[in-house]
Amino acid sequence: MKMNKMMRLDVPTPWSMTLQDAATPNQEGMHELYDMMMFNLMVMLMLVSYMLFVMVKDFKNNKMAYKYMMHGQVLEMVWTMFPAVVLLYMSYPSFTLLYVLDEVLTPSMTMKVVGLQWYWKYEYSDFMLDTGETMEFESYMMPDDMLEEGQLRLLDTDTSMVVPVDTHMRFVVTSNDVMHCFTMPSLGFKVDATPGRLNQVSALMQREGVYYGQCSELCGVNHGFMPMKLECVSVNEFMDWLGEQVLCLCSLMVKAMYC
Amino acid sequence: MAIDPETFKFETPQFDPRFPNQNQTKNCAQNYVDYQKCIAIKGEDFEPCKIFWRTYTSLCPVDWVEKWNDQKEAGKLPFKLD
Numbered sequence: 487m488k489m490n491k492m493m494r495l496d497v498p499t500p501w502s503m504t505l506q507d508a509a510t511p512n513q514e515g516m517h518e519l520y521d522m523m524m525f526n527l528m529v530m531l532m533l534v535s536y537m538l539f540v541m542v543k544d545f546k547n548n549k550m551a552y553k554y555m556m557h558g559q560v561l562e563m564v565w566t567m568f569p570a571v572v573l574l575y576m577s578y579p580s581f582t583l584l585y586v587l588d589e590v591l592t593p594s595m596t597m598k599v600v601g602l603q604w605y606w607k608y609e610y611s612d613f614m615l616d617t618g619e620t621m622e623f624e625s626y627m628m629p630d631d632m633l634e635e636g637q638l639r640l641l642d643t644d645t646s647m648v649v650p651v652d653t654h655m656r657f658v659v660t661s662n663d664v665m666h667c668f669t670m671p672s673l674g675f676k677v678d679a680t681p682g683r684l685n686q687v688s689a690l691m692q693r694e695g696v697y698y699g700q701c702s703e704l705c706g707v708n709h710g711f712m713p714m715k716l717e718c719v720s721v722n723e724f725m726d727w728l729g730e731q732v733l734c735l736c737s738l739m740v741k742a743m744y745c
Numbered sequence: 746m747a748i749d750p751e752t753f754k755f756e757t758p759q760f761d762p763r764f765p766n767q768n769q770t771k772n773c774a775q776n777y778v779d780y781q782k783c784i785a786i787k788g789e790d791f792e793p794c795k796i797f798w799r800t801y802t803s804l805c806p807v808d809w810v811e812k813w814n815d816q817k818e819a820g821k822l823p824f825k826l827d
Binding site for chain 1: 748749750753755756757758759760766767768769770772773802803804805806807808
């Protein structure tokens, strides 16, 4: 039980009824909107159920089921206007959130995400060698027979994105063959990866952790077997990782040029 | 190659009011074309051209850039560079 309280829910779990825990302000906003909508839905549901119940139980001689009323101007006005006002009331925060999420105003780092049949390719082109070589790697799902203890079936990958915490990230999402969808519930985004088009989305991760996502646009036979895994680490750890990657890249370059 | 966190700076293309939408395709393409025009006029070592280079390399997928470079060498890039 204690573990349950300590651990964050960053993966889908069986019988999970709620959204995954938020790691970004974007997703927190979505949680808030979701809770508010659910509250309104419950109020409406109770109101309508109560009226129905009263009408069914006592079908005459009460104000809600007056069987001799053939035409009621005021009543019609009310049952038209009231739902319209409720819808407007719910749409305002929804649109506000939608357009706030669209903004990518001051990113610190850009990462490219390319969907392919059926894996993802990540490019860190903010970091380039003088030769114009950049860091890019592919990420495949771990097959069942290669899973290690504690790894998640259908979610873990051989390589993962590594990004620094508390850093405003911009993800540029595209595809090379058919449409895919880059989805990270904990970070609060779901962006279609469309061939020939670059979509951007931002995320400001506020806690370290490992986040998972799954392709959410039907893209072929292995659509369900191309998850994405993102490790959010401290800035210093990110530097170490980056250093290692650059070192690998350099040695590859040397081989390519001189071997 | 250890990276020193003290001297390291995150640098990435910032918000561009010409491309305020989620769709950044034109942002990438425009900066690629601008860079090619810039170096055609000023030469590859001209420092101010670098801003276009940094922007398009950060935004455009590597495959796209390779394709455009091939097209440019073959003289088939669908943009006027002069």
